[in-house]
Every structure is written in C-alpha cells, then in structure tokens.
Amino acid sequence: MHFTNPSSNFVFEDERVQSALPGGFQRLKELKAFFHIQDPTLAEPVNRPFFKVESLLVAVRDNSERLWYMGPDVSLDEQDCGFQGRSHLKDKIKYKKEGDGFLADCICDSGYTWTFHFRHDPTPMPLTQKHAFDLHNRCLYLIKRLKFQWTRIYMDNLFTSRRFLQWGYEEKVLMAGVARATARGVPDCVVQVEAKSKADLEKAVDQLRDHYRFNGPWVRQRKWWWALFLWATGVAAVNSYLLYKRQCELRKVPKSRILSHMEFSVQLAATFCGSAKRAPQAALAGGSVAGQKRDANGFVLHTTCAPRLTPNLLKRWVGGTLGHHPMKEIPGRPGDASPCQWCKFRSTHAYNGKPAIPIDRAPKSRFGCQECAVWLCGPACWNEFHHLV
Incomplete structure (x- = not known):
C-alpha cells in the first residue's frame, strides 16, 4: 500500500488520509477489509445451493x-x-x-x-x-x-x-x-457368492x-x-x-469420415475459440474434393495437387454462388506452377454446347480460384469455368 498525491497519481491511496489519521496505513487497511455497504431495497439473497450455475x-x-x-x-x-x-x-x-x-x-x-x-x-x-x-x-x-x-x-x-x-x-x-x-x-434364497x-x-x-x-x-x-x-x-x-455419432449412423456416413472423440473435441474447442477453419466450398454436395488432404483435426491442408475436373464434378459447381469467388494466388510451393485445369478439360470435353478445343499443352499458372482450389490461367477461363459466359 502506497500513499501519494492524487493529482499526480490516482492509482495509489490519497496521502491526505495518512496525514489526517494517526496510523493511517493501518486504519485504511482495516477499512478496506471490513467496510461493507448494503442496499436494503435489493431482494432477499438466494439460498439455493448452486444458484450461480x-x-x-x-x-x-x-x-x-x-x-x-x-x-x-x-x-x-x-x-x-x-x-x-x-x-x-x-x-x-x-x-x-x-x-x-x-x-x-x-x-x-x-x-x-x-x-x-x-x-x-x-x-x-x-x-x-x-x-x-x-x-x-x-x-x-x-x-x-x-x-x-x-x-x-x-x-x-x-x-x-x-x-x-x-x-x-x-x-x-x-x-x-x-x-x-x-x-x-434381499431374501436369503437369492443371496449368492460373487463369481466375478x-x-x-x-x-x-x-x-x-x-x-x-x-x-x-x-x-x-x-x-x-x-x-x-x-x-x-x-x-x-x-x-x-454421442449425438454426432448417432446422426452419422442414421445417415450411413462411412466410418472413415466420422471424427474420433479426440478430433471432435479439438474441433469443438476451436469453434468456441473462434479459430475453426472452413473447408473450401468445392464439394457442394458434401463430398471431399479430390486432391485435398486433412490433418488429424479434420482441417484442410493446402497441397500442390489440384482436383481433376470431370463432367460429374462440374455438375456440383453449376448453380452455386461461384460467381463471387475471387481470383487469387493458390498457396503451394514457392515458384511452383500448375497447368490451367479448365484449358486441360476443354481440350478433351465438350461443354455447354461448345465442341472441344484440342491443344498440345495447357498453359501453366500460379493463380486460380482459391475457394474452388482450381488453377486457371486467366480471366477468360475464370469466367467460363464459373459459368458466367
């Protein structure tokens, strides 16, 4: 406990108390310990044993x-x-x-x-x-x-x-x-020696x-x-x-996709802390995207392996909110680039009434749609892939 001038330092006790009262240090200490104020207008105190929780x-x-x-x-x-x-x-x-x-x-x-x-x-x-x-x-x-x-x-x-x-x-x-x-x-006729x-x-x-x-x-x-x-x-x-496991059983979710108790607890704690990571929205039907790997906690790990475009995979993307996805650099190894997946797909598949466009080699790019985890070489491929043209 320290006394000082309140005009210069308001954190400590007022030095005028020490000068006005003999033994001000002890008196103020006793006042802090035993001083009590009660409002008589408040309701009666709660007598239930666990009222706080x-x-x-x-x-x-x-x-x-x-x-x-x-x-x-x-x-x-x-x-x-x-x-x-x-x-x-x-x-x-x-x-x-x-x-x-x-x-x-x-x-x-x-x-x-x-x-x-x-x-x-x-x-x-x-x-x-x-x-x-x-x-x-x-x-x-x-x-x-x-x-x-x-x-x-x-x-x-x-x-x-x-x-x-x-x-x-x-x-x-x-x-x-x-x-x-x-x-x-218990009747004596049913009493027996414990076998186990x-x-x-x-x-x-x-x-x-x-x-x-x-x-x-x-x-x-x-x-x-x-x-x-x-x-x-x-x-x-x-x-x-246990509710999560029961729901997975009712929906016939494969056992390989069901989180363990430890993984579920980690995800729950991460959600409460506000640091839970969302997986990319490529698989709108709930399935995992090819090429995506997850750690022990179920979080998506960024890898250099991109999903392979197929007509069935494109059906999942059509009709979604893909037009709002930004064009960003996809994280990977420094200096690494991958072929444009849309150009590679259009070289072998006809899409939206347009014939296939054969090319010898798809151009490489380090940019693409980060939400879909797909490499795209330019704005034209980005717009056509997201069904804007």
Whole structure:
C-alpha cells in the first residue's frame, strides 16, 4: 500500500488520509477489509445451493433430455464433480478416481447423460415416499422424468433395495442390479457368492466414471461454481459427440469420415475459440474434393495437387454462388506452377454446347480460384469455368 498525491497519481491511496489519521496505513487497511455497504431495497439473497450455475445445469439437463430418445435399457448411477477447494457442499469421496467433490445421481444411456440431479440440491417436488431415504427420493424424481413406461433400469449396490424396486414398479419401470447381502431386504434364497469382481458386474452401469475425466489434475480450481461449470461443459461435450455419432449412423456416413472423440473435441474447442477453419466450398454436395488432404483435426491442408475436373464434378459447381469467388494466388510451393485445369478439360470435353478445343499443352499458372482450389490461367477461363459466359 502506497500513499501519494492524487493529482499526480490516482492509482495509489490519497496521502491526505495518512496525514489526517494517526496510523493511517493501518486504519485504511482495516477499512478496506471490513467496510461493507448494503442496499436494503435489493431482494432477499438466494439460498439455493448452486444458484450461480443453476441456469447452466438446468439448460444442460433439459437439452440433454430433449435431444435424445431413451432406449429400453438405461443405467442409474452417480457421477462425481471433482473439487479441491472448500465448500460445505463437498463430499469426502475415497472410492472414485475423481476424488472429493459434488455427487450427482444420473440416468445414462450408452454413455449419454440423459438427466441428473445433485444430492445437495433439494428435490423440486414433494417426497414421493415419506419413509424413503433422500437418495431414493431423488432417484424416484429422476424416474418420473422418463418419457416411456416400463424402461429397464440397471443399478449398482448403492441404490438396490427391495423397497426401492417396489416403488419403481409403482412408477411403471423395471429395475435390477447388484445388491448388498445385508440391510437391503434381499431374501436369503437369492443371496449368492460373487463369481466375478464387483467392477465386472457393474460395467454396464459405470459408463462415465473411468472413461472421462472432467476435472483433471491440470485444472486446479478453488471456486465451487468453476468446478460445476467444467463438469456441465464436459457432460455437454460428451453428449454432443454421442449425438454426432448417432446422426452419422442414421445417415450411413462411412466410418472413415466420422471424427474420433479426440478430433471432435479439438474441433469443438476451436469453434468456441473462434479459430475453426472452413473447408473450401468445392464439394457442394458434401463430398471431399479430390486432391485435398486433412490433418488429424479434420482441417484442410493446402497441397500442390489440384482436383481433376470431370463432367460429374462440374455438375456440383453449376448453380452455386461461384460467381463471387475471387481470383487469387493458390498457396503451394514457392515458384511452383500448375497447368490451367479448365484449358486441360476443354481440350478433351465438350461443354455447354461448345465442341472441344484440342491443344498440345495447357498453359501453366500460379493463380486460380482459391475457394474452388482450381488453377486457371486467366480471366477468360475464370469466367467460363464459373459459368458466367
């Protein structure tokens, strides 16, 4: 803390305070620490536990439910939102890789988080069963959000109990899962020794715990809303990739053209950062242009190999907005030139009612239409290629 003349430097504290008050340095320090102003006209403070990110969590949950049709088999499990700071809502968790944080009960379908509800967030509906635990009441609230009846729900031993299965049947769902041998109302006649490990029996349920790390050690946050923001963003990113894969399957897209999870995540991050690159508009029908290569992220790499003009390829270009493409130098190796592709095409093909024009050798050029990635020797070829004459 530094005192100076406010007329010469307004950044530091006013030196008149130091001269007027004995011990001005300590007094001003205490004033900054304890001075508080409150407007009595403001509304009452919000008492909801996750009020700072509540709108984001509700948006992720509602859109996840709206965009995905549940299958006949789903899973009910808990997800951990890792958090290293201090909060009265944080749970001590030793049985998950993510560590301490906030727990949420979720209904998932093939890795897709369809709906969720955090444990410290009060249920927005009256208790379904008065004699049930808070855990089972939250799960019954999630079950009521299902759109189809008699959905089969698989659970781990945390949720399974005789009463909970009975309550689920009253809500017109079928539930099954691994149960603890004691204090869960399981008859002795069905108790058996585990033939496999608990992790193997719960593989169909634990769909996100070991496969995705939303808050890794490289993200150190001390604010609880920052941890929940990262968790909600990660869930939305995973759900969006599963939606992308499902759309590709429905449209019968070849597997070679489907992005991997890493490539999709990189493209998503690049889009959020505003640095996503658009591919040239040569293939208007959605196919890739011959001669174009893509890197691991799906971006187009500029090469010296140009697409070969064919009558079928020209049909894709006709009728588009090709008349607005500029004539530019196509990037390639310095000093490299390529034959005019339109002259080469017109030497062997008749086009638009005009016969072919045989030539011995097409003239070379380092210019062309950068949007179409086609080398053209001059304005005449450029206009004729873009269907302007």
